[in-house]
Amino acid sequence: MDMSPFSENTSTMFVEVARISRPFPWENAKPYVDASEFADFRQRATTVIGAFRGIVMYSNQVVALNNAKMDDKKKNDQLAKYIEEATRKVSQEGMLDSIGIDAAELKAILADVRNAEVFLEGIAAASPLINAIVVSMGNQLEAIQSSIPKVFASVDSKIEADYADRKSNYANLVRLQVATMRGMTQIYKARRGDQAALDTLLREDPSVKELIPSPEKATGKSLAAAEAVLTDRAMKLDTFIHQMDSEAATYRAKRRELSDWQMSVEEKIKIARDAIAVWAQSHRNLGAGIPVPPLIDVGGIAKGLAKTVVPLP
Structure with a gap:
């Protein structure tokens, strides 16, 4: 199966989303962003960006495996290794419970991937883990969004x-x-x-x-x-x-800049949620042997996101 559309769609989308990792261009209120609340917020954002990069790396590895000259058994063995590596990158500080699974569940999923007879079945066998990652990413984004009022109030009070x-x-x-x-x-x-x-x-x-x-x-x-x-x-x-x-x-400029920061972060969270949802659907379609482009114009979505993307703090 030709996976180049999956690779291009995934890479394009996440390259655009990666742009949100650039710091917010603080000017007037810059002296206030060293608050402890901002440090915690920035750490959460950094973790999410790292998870996105792990997903992009894994997606590119999947495409490389598909093009590799080896039998499907070896491909699935290698796929299991890539999935395990990506899981560690996506999980917070390598803790599996942060993505809602334990070591036994991960071991079972990896075994299903290795035991699959064909490569696409190996990809499909990873679906439970992909679903867990989507939920985890959603929870992390929700935590970031929930912390916005606290950060805003801290800077505003200062x-x-x-x-x-x-x-x-x-x-x-x-x-x-x-x-x-x-x-x-x-x-x-x-x-x-x-x-x-x-x-x-x-x-x-x-x-x-x-x-x-x-x-x-x-x-x-x-x-x-x-x-x-x-x-x-x-x-x-x-x-x-x-x-x-x-x-x-x-x-007034400081207050306005703080409000701009809040709106930009909320917009970026929406972009990130859409991105992870599109990627997960694309991955599921790939495992099911469904051509990606006719179902989801990921590249088109990414271009639309690029017009509205704003940097993370």
């Missing part, structure tokens, strides 16, 4: 802690600016004879009382002096706020 005082100062300046502009509006109304506006001004901004002790003592000169004070204050506040605008922009 950003908030770093900017808490500056955010408070910025908010206070903006509030004072709004109050000052409102005071200037009240002076304008008072000049037009609005007594209530003058009462509001003196009640909301006690500093003006130095110039206008009471509504009864308000004069055109005192109102002009109060307006000059508020105008000067408004200009200074505007300067202070603009000086803090760059810090506010950096704060």
Whole structure:
């Protein structure tokens, strides 16, 4: 059977998926990614990427065996060795229970592979293990996805802690600016004879009382002096706020970058899930002697993934 389509489809798909192993391009929030939560997250991601590479290597070995000039008995003996090697790579730290099987089950599966009369039957005999690997990979991806909120919250809290005082100062300046502009509006109304506006001004901004002790003592000169004070204050506040605008922009950029990271990881997890599902189906079809291309356009899927693929952290 011609396995070149299986090889090309598998390699193409997993080469594209392997691109997600590139680090996320942190810029503004880079100082925060050394948190312990990120270290754990990165380790989980590294384990999954290693498993994908093990699957790609195994798939290429299957194709090489098919093309080798040896009888099917020897091919299946070698296939069993490759399957065992791949199983160790896919399992976490070589622990078989991480993929839901034990040593006895693995031994039985390998025996079935070796005892198969033809090569494709040997591939088919590995199906229970392939199914276990798919479940394990799904569980690992689920663990990564479940850890996203914890990592996000950790970094988010650090950003908030770093900017808490500056955010408070910025908010206070903006509030004072709004109050000052409102005071200037009240002076304008008072000049037009609005007594209530003058009462509001003196009640909301006690500093003006130095110039206008009471509504009864308000004069055109005192109102002009109060307006000059508020105008000067408004200009200074505007300067202070603009000086803090760059810090506010950096704060927003850090928060935005953190959100971008979260969305990118969630997208990559979806890509990885689709990839392992397509590969498993392709492997099962191969063992059953079903031509892969008519059933699954893996290459086409991979090209589609390449357009949306984003790097792992």
